[in-house]
Amino acid sequence: MEATFLSAGQALAHAHAHFRSVRRRLDRISLSGVAVVAAALAILPPLFGDSYTIARLSNAVFYLIVALGFNIAFGLAGELALGYAAIMAVSAYTSGMLNVYLGTPGIVNLAASLGVGTGFGVLLMLPSLRVRGWYFGLVSMFAVLAMPYLIVMAEDWTGGENGLVGITGLNLLGVNFSFNMIYVLAVVVFAGLWLVVDNLRRSTWGLMLTACRDSFYAAQACGINPTRIRMVVFVLASVPASLAGFLMVNAEMFANPGNYDMNLTLLILTGVVLGGAGTLWGPVLGVGLLAGFSFWVGPFSSYNAVALGLMLMIGVVAFPNGVARSTGKSIRNWMSGRMTDVRPSSITPLRRHASSGNANAPVVDIKRLTIAFGAHTVVKGANLQLQRGTFCGLVGPNGSGKSTILNAICGAVQAKSGSIAIDGRNVTGLPMYAVGGMGVGRTFQMPQLIGDASVLENIMIGGVGQTRKGLLGALLRLPSERRRYREIEQSALHAFQRVGLAPELVGADADDLPLGLKRIVEVARAIAADPHLILLDEPAAGLNRAEKLKLGETLRRLNSEGVSVVLVEHNVSFVQEYCNEIALLDDGLIAARWRDGEPQPTILRDYIDQYPTADHDEEV
Numbered sequence: 001m002e003a004t005f006l007s008a009g010q011a012l013a014h015a016h017a018h019f020r021s022v023r024r025r026l027d028r029i030s031l032s033g034v035a036v037v038a039a040a041l042a043i044l045p046p047l048f049g050d051s052y053t054i055a056r057l058s059n060a061v062f063y064l065i066v067a068l069g070f071n072i073a074f075g076l077a078g079e080l081a082l083g084y085a086a087i088m089a090v091s092a093y094t095s096g097m098l099n100v101y102l103g104t105p106g107i108v109n110l111a112a113s114l115g116v117g118t119g120f121g122v123l124l125m126l127p128s129l130r131v132r133g134w135y136f137g138l139v140s141m142f143a144v145l146a147m148p149y150l151i152v153m154a155e156d157w158t159g160g161e162n163g164l165v166g167i168t169g170l171n172l173l174g175v176n177f178s179f180n181m182i183y184v185l186a187v188v189v190f191a192g193l194w195l196v197v198d199n200l201r202r203s204t205w206g207l208m209l210t211a212c213r214d215s216f217y218a219a220q221a222c223g224i225n226p227t228r229i230r231m232v233v234f235v236l237a238s239v240p241a242s243l244a245g246f247l248m249v250n251a252e253m254f255a256n257p258g259n260y261d262m263n264l265t266l267l268i269l270t271g272v273v274l275g276g277a278g279t280l281w282g283p284v285l286g287v288g289l290l291a292g293f294s295f296w297v298g299p300f301s302s303y304n305a306v307a308l309g310l311m312l313m314i315g316v317v318a319f320p321n322g323v324a325r326s327t328g329k330s331i332r333n334w335m336s337g338r339m340t341d342v343r344p345s346s347i348t349p350l351r352r353h354a355s356s357g358n359a360n361a362p363v364v365d366i367k368r369l370t371i372a373f374g375a376h377t378v379v380k381g382a383n384l385q386l387q388r389g390t391f392c393g394l395v396g397p398n399g400s401g402k403s404t405i406l407n408a409i410c411g412a413v414q415a416k417s418g419s420i421a422i423d424g425r426n427v428t429g430l431p432m433y434a435v436g437g438m439g440v441g442r443t444f445q446m447p448q449l450i451g452d453a454s455v456l457e458n459i460m461i462g463g464v465g466q467t468r469k470g471l472l473g474a475l476l477r478l479p480s481e482r483r484r485y486r487e488i489e490q491s492a493l494h495a496f497q498r499v500g501l502a503p504e505l506v507g508a509d510a511d512d513l514p515l516g517l518k519r520i521v522e523v524a525r526a527i528a529a530d531p532h533l534i535l536l537d538e539p540a541a542g543l544n545r546a547e548k549l550k551l552g553e554t555l556r557r558l559n560s561e562g563v564s565v566v567l568v569e570h571n572v573s574f575v576q577e578y579c580n581e582i583a584l585l586d587d588g589l590i591a592a593r594w595r596d597g598e599p600q601p602t603i604l605r606d607y608i609d610q611y612p613t614a615d616h617d618e619e620v
């Protein structure tokens with residue numbers, strides 16, 4: 001038995017080392033590419049280009065800088081903020097007007113541009129705390145539509161349609177920046193931000209952002225505070241647009257409302273979506289190509305908007321995930337097949353967390369719990385006390401309130417009255433991320449995974465919300481961040497091992513797994529932070545017999561290791577097979593309880609008798 005376990009551990013260590021080596025090699029190639037592109041952009045045009053070409057190229061670089069911010073917000077975090085042209089305008093006019101009217105030094109203008117532009121960007125994105133997706137996109141788009149009109153309305157200050165004139169050349173800390181020098185500065189800013197986005201993408205913050213993007217509730221269940229994440233995203237996305245606005249106005253020594261209109265927004269949206277939102281190269285290639293196209297047909301040509309709109313429509317249908325994402329996956333698979341000489345890594349022993357709270361208190365203690373949705377009271381004063389070590393099945397007819405009670409325990413639904421305690425700590429009224437942060441694991445009826453992330457990265461999400469979150473470390477890839485990443489990775493590998501997933505799945509994309517394995521990955525994610533309580537919502541639904549067996553045995557093993565399990569389940573055979581305790585919920589109240597070794601109450605037996613055999617479950 002011991003030998004089998006060790007060899008399974010070694011196989012996992014080997015598979016993980018292979019996965020990591022492929023990633024590292026791809027990252028090295030990718031970063032070399034970034035350096036080559038940045039060097040070529042910085043050196044070649046000022047050496048060989050005429051001033052018209054450099055003017056066009058510098059505009060493309062400004063757009064690329066904005067695209068990097070959009071990639072953080074939309075690509076990584078899923079926030080469809082579209083107000084970047086407006087942020088650029090605010091930043092550009094701030095710097096321009098300070099220069100023209102007050103003659104302030106360049107460094108003051110830079111600070112003001114960044115501060116005002118970013119502040120405006122954050123304000124613009126605040127509605128995202130209430131509305132998401134396309135609704136939020138429309139709200140933020142309004143600012144882009146309104147901005148040129150606002151600039152014209154304030155023409156006494158902004159110069160209106162004729163533009164703001166009289167801006168003197170940029171002087172930063174005693175250095176006068178010529179047009180070519182501003183271009184090179186813009187390329188340096190672009191390359192630096194590109195590296196920062198890459199650092200972010202590969203960091204524990206990157207995991208948190210993509211978790212909020214793809215599995216909003218799962219992220220909260222893992223202890224991630226979505227409001228905090230979004231506020232950080234708003235700042236990170238607004239800074240590049242503010243910098244681009246500052247550089248643009250100082251390069252052109254002129255500000256015009258036409259520079260910050262819908263065409264710019266459309267170009268960036270189309271480029272990022274077509275290229276591959278969330279990837280390192282996609283947005284840069286996409287926006288770079290479209291900017292090239294736009295300059296070819298002429299920046300003010302009416303073909304611009306039509307062509308961009310058409311490309312967006314066709315591109316979204318033809319490449320729903322962007323060109324770079326599918327290409328990147330093919331390259332990764334190809335490289336993975338070629339790399340065979342990988343030295344196995346080791347998996348360090350797991351440091352078990354001492355469980356928090358009062359060890360003698362019930363693991364779950366629900367008292368007179370009432371929950372209502374509007375006028376509809378679903379849970380009507382339920383009491384349920386579960387001791388540590390329980391493997392409790394919560395059963396009952398459709399609509400009796402089972403999922404609602406599970407959601408209330410983990411903070412997804414708030415009680416109207418009554419109380420809920422976990423390990424003796426009152427959690428009534430706490431938001432979901434706070435309960436998740438206490439180390440309560442949770443799975444969902446429909447697995448909520450990041451489809452294009454690996455199985456291991458998905459499991460790591462379970463650990464990221466539980467630890468200190470150093471943003472600067474993530475942006476700059478500091479040693480503290482690398483250490484944190486490695487620790488969370490090790491915990492995830494242990495969770496991977498504990499649920500008995502096949503080692504070769506460690507680097508597989510979650511999207512490529514069958515439903516049964518997705519559920520097991522969710523269980524692994526739920527135990528990644530080594531919780532002592534996990535809550536599962538219909539884990540056996542839709543699984544075939546073999547998958548149910550694997551899931552049941554996994555849960556039984558975890559329970560024997562001291563993890564308390566509460567599951568909502570319709571499959572009574574599954575509940576009878578694995579649970580040591582059953583609670584029957586009927587019309588919002590606990591109607592019957594049973595514990596291993598006790599006779600079953602008649603009402604529970606009658607309920608179970610409606611589902612006569614395991615074969616019946618198979619058909620349901």
Ligand SMILES: Nc1ncnc2c1ncn2[C@@H]1O[C@H](COP(=O)(O)OP(=O)(O)OP(=O)(O)O)[C@@H](O)[C@H]1O
Binds near residue numbers: 373396397404568
């Ligand atoms: N967010 C919500 N808003 C309004 N009503 C809700 C909400 N969530 C649940 N309900 C209602 O509460 C009742 C109980 O739902 P719940 O999902 O808890 O039942 P359940 O016992 O888990 O049922 P099932 O086994 O069918 O999933 C149902 O009538 C449902 O429509």
